[in-house]
Amino acid sequence: MTKIFISCALPYANGPCHLGHIRSTYLPADIYARYNRMIGNDVLLVCATDEHGTPIAVKADKENKKPIEIAKRYHDLIVKDVESMNISLDNFTRTTDEIHYEIAQNFFKDLYDEGLIYRQDLEQLYCPNCNKFLPDRYVEGLCPVCGSEARGDHCEKCGRALDPTELDEPHCITCGTTPIIKDTYQYAFKLSEFEDDLKDYIANNENLPANVRNYAMNWLEDGLNDWTLTRDMDWGIPVPLEEAKGKVLYVWIEAFLGYISSAAQWSRKTGNKWEEYWNDFVVHFIGKDIIYHHSIFWPGLLKAHDCKLPDMIYAGEFLSLEGEKMSTSKNWVIWIADFVKDFEPDLLRYFLTINAPLNKDSDFSWDDFQRRNNDELADVIGNFLHRTFTFTRKFFDSKVPEYKNPSEEDEEFRKAIQELPDAVGEYITNFEFREGLLEIFKVAKKGNKYFNDCEPWKAVKEDMQKAANCLHLSNQLAKTLAYVLKPYLPTKADEIAKIINLNNLDDWEDAKVPLPEGYEINKAKPLFKKIDDDVIDEEKKKLKENLNENEDENMSDLISIDDFDEVVIKIGQVLEAEKIEKSDKLLKLQVDIGEEKPRQIVAGLAKFYSPEELVDRKVCVVANLQPAKLFGTLSEGMILATGESGALLSPDENAEIGERIQ
Incomplete structure (x- = not known):
């Protein structure tokens, strides 16, 4: 038995969870944790909300609240989001907890000493x-x-x-x-x-x-x-x-320690030693935007503290939305709380896992979500299970029939069922979660073909044993599906188990144990329903309306002609230019804008122009900007240039020095 320490990247407590959070971090961690528990490993899955740092402080300033109030609000929302997606955390805590302060300060002090x-x-x-x-x-x-x-x-x-x-x-x-x-x-x-x-x-x-x-x-x-x-x-x-x-x-020293403080809090509650898990096998599930933090900064701190380094750092790539980058500021996002109001969480778990491997960027679209639900979950897995249970009830009084005198096709299908748990398990062990789910789907699809080829509705009249073998093996696959789907779709797996009269799905090896002849199952019920077009159309409409509402709000940022008139932009000519010592991007310019003496302006143009190239050039100058010091040098205006290329906005050669741009 291996003890496994699994952590999810700590979410900032300045907003709730959206689809991207679940896809890159929580869902793969949960799949891995659930599977390892089922094969007998001892798992500790921890996380916490990251409640310090400037994002929370900035939000508190904007709302005229205390940072702890913001953190508490979003901690509670994040907990609900994570629980609604059936993420099986052993402990979920906060970086504002007393134990975290204690661990973080001691860690810093030890390195200082x-x-x-x-x-x-x-x-x-x-x-x-x-x-x-x-x-x-x-x-x-x-x-x-x-x-x-x-x-x-x-x-x-x-x-x-x-x-x-x-x-x-x-x-x-x-x-x-x-x-x-x-x-x-x-x-x-x-x-x-x-x-x-x-x-x-x-x-x-x-x-x-x-x-x-x-x-x-x-x-x-x-x-x-x-x-x-x-x-x-x-x-x-x-x-x-x-x-x-x-x-x-700094938040990027103490937030890492949230993994440790969450585990330590769990230890205090349970009496178990979290260190035993850390010293055996450690896995961090993170998003790709914090790779260098976890692969360089965090291991560096641990090495300095003479601690074991993480064994695995698994970084999920980004999830876009309808082909565009998600943006919480523009409300181009699907919040978990909104999704679970209308759809079962297992449908999202399926889509986010099977749509692309974690090491590649992926996209969520409502049309694709509907297609995978209808064509794969409903038409393949759901259809196979429902027909199996319905025909067993109708033709064999809800009892698993006898299996004998199998055909070559029967034995080939039986072998595929027997091999499925090991194949899926190997994929999950190797962090290939999508490939494991694809293997499940492939065998379920094979089950549908086998069922159709056997035609048990006809065979019961012509060849009862053929029908019996078909329903016997179909029930075996149904049972196996309950087990192998448990890490991926825990609620649906439990629903399958309830129909088959299984008390629990705790032991992965039980997936290989066949149901005996005469084993009684319960009445079937539809496990996966198709999603209608009008439902998807409504979701797409809501998404666009949310974006439009946000765009309307942003219209308040537009200025009037009177506001613009307050900005004084004049034609200037560069008289002198020199580099600022110790800066590779700033130049100090003396610019004539038609006043008694030239203006001194600091401009970020050193990467685009040499000082010599700027002398005598006409430029556009914001002349009524409040003076400020940049890199210790007084700047009395701003030169207008593009952001990415640094191209100067140059006036027509006929423009007069000091002339105002209207």
């Missing part, structure tokens, strides 16, 4: 209007790599991890002020000391799937820098050092 965490003097963005430093998501701007809009710590478009000071055109999300750069200090972890260990871990861990290994190795190619572990915030776990007043642990 070992000399692996040190004080780091650095520059950080500071909002002079809000009078506070701006960690992570309190600042937004343009990604310095791809030019897309990005938040302080991450660009969603190119996936680059960022430091807020790297952003082009940054602004405070609370008040919109351009921040200044100010000296401060934080505490950093000596991640660079573990670079060789991590390269060895990634390269030689045969358990890691290709997408995780390749992503991590690409990240390691550039070498590792030390990693800042603290932030200047009120919301979070206080740094356990007397001299670190007002500083909290």
